[in-house]
Amino acid sequence: MKKNKNRLALLLIISSIALLLALQAFWLSNSYEKAYFDLRRETNGLFRSTIMAMRDSLFTQSILPIAGDTLDNVMERNPMDSLWRGRPGETSQVRVYINTQNVKGDSVGEILKPLAGKLRTRQFTVGRSFMIQLTPDSLSIDSINFHFTKVLKKNHLDVAFKVRGGKQLPPQVDFTKRHFRLNEPQWEDSLPQRIYSNSIYSDWVRFDPINRYSVILSDFRSIIVKQIAPQILFSVFLTLLTTVAFVVMYRNIRAQQKLMELKNDFISNITHELKTPVTTVGVALEAIKNFKGQNNPELTTEYLDIAQNELNRLNILTDKILKTAIFDDKGVEFNSEPVDLNQLVSQVLGSMKLLLDKQKAKVEFKTEGSDFNLIGGATHLTSVVYNLLDNALKYSLAEPQISILLQENKDTITLRIKDKGIGIASEYKKKVFEKFFRVPTGDVHNIKGYGLGLSYVDSVIRSHKGTIEVESEPGKGSEFIIRLPKS
Incomplete structure (x- = not known):
């Protein structure tokens, strides 16, 4: 019944943690997706603005003022229009001349509105002429790399990228059939995105009807991770806190x-x-x-x-x-007094002589050093030695063999009580000092005891600011080692 209850509790705990992890994974996935599209939207805008700025700069550089207007002799002039058109020869250049004298109200505003707007905003001298040189030009990839790098640094985006360009003639209209059809496919300005890939493809930016440019970003995940770092830290903290709470x-x-x-x-x-x-x-x-x-x-x-x-x-x-019960409430209380540990052990052995002789026990008591004095409670320390010797007798087979070694160290006194009894398994070494605990032997009553002796011994030693430990192997006996500070 208890095992079933434990299994049910463990199953509920594991299920709760698994569900929490699934919810956090979904939340972090959405956060990553949002950060991904935010970064793509931002870099798209920056790249488009970079291309547009470079195009405007290139177009502005093609506007050249000329000293005088001598075109009457070489060009056919439309008296109602300030746009003088030169017939292009076999070269690839087309030159358009604009006179700013009659900018308002003529065909320039309709044919070249963007250019006319730029001309209106500039302080040109009335009567001067300008030459606009239009050539089948394109942007240099290196130049785009240079300007886009500056823009990214200005916006604190440290990300690798690669600029690519493409050319395609405008599609021609095919009227050979009754319905309207284009004989060449249209460009797709947007490319499909894979959120968890290591590349971001920007939309195509048209430089002119023929040329277009795009940028591919890579190694950008560190930027996204920094953006969602608070969510990640909160998720880790919540998971650890919940797990620790369930474990406790x-x-x-x-x-x-x-x-x-x-x-x-x-x-x-x-x-x-x-x-x-x-x-x-x-x-x-x-x-x-x-x-x-x-x-x-x-x-x-x-x-x-x-x-x-x-x-x-x-x-x-x-x-x-x-x-x-008193030790649980108040701890071990004793009247401090000088105690000679050598004399104390000898007295305990004397009081247990009849019991030792009855069980035909062989006890060997040795000392190393001469000063075994300390300050403590003689009554409680006597009970400690008695309990350890009593356990050595109870858990030994026929004719127990017990060795006692009292050692003087620089700052401590060490008491070792060793037997050759049944020993203690490694998984029970720390538990033997717990209250009510008894090493399982198969029969609860085959060895008399209450599970209180070693708990009492541990409380007394700790109250004297000492330590106690046990070294044991099943079938080879046990050795209890007590270290107490000198007076």
């Missing part, structure tokens, strides 16, 4: 589930441990009553000792539970 939420759910499992295991263990001494005391008292223990002082004393030991064990158990 899922981990909290898993942690709560694990805590619930540990709590259930703890309740199962503690129920067993509480029931055992109570049952033992009950059996001892019942034996005294049924077998008339008052008539046998030795038997009565033995049963009372059994009851007393079980009650002491029950008292220790309840005391551990109460201390754990």
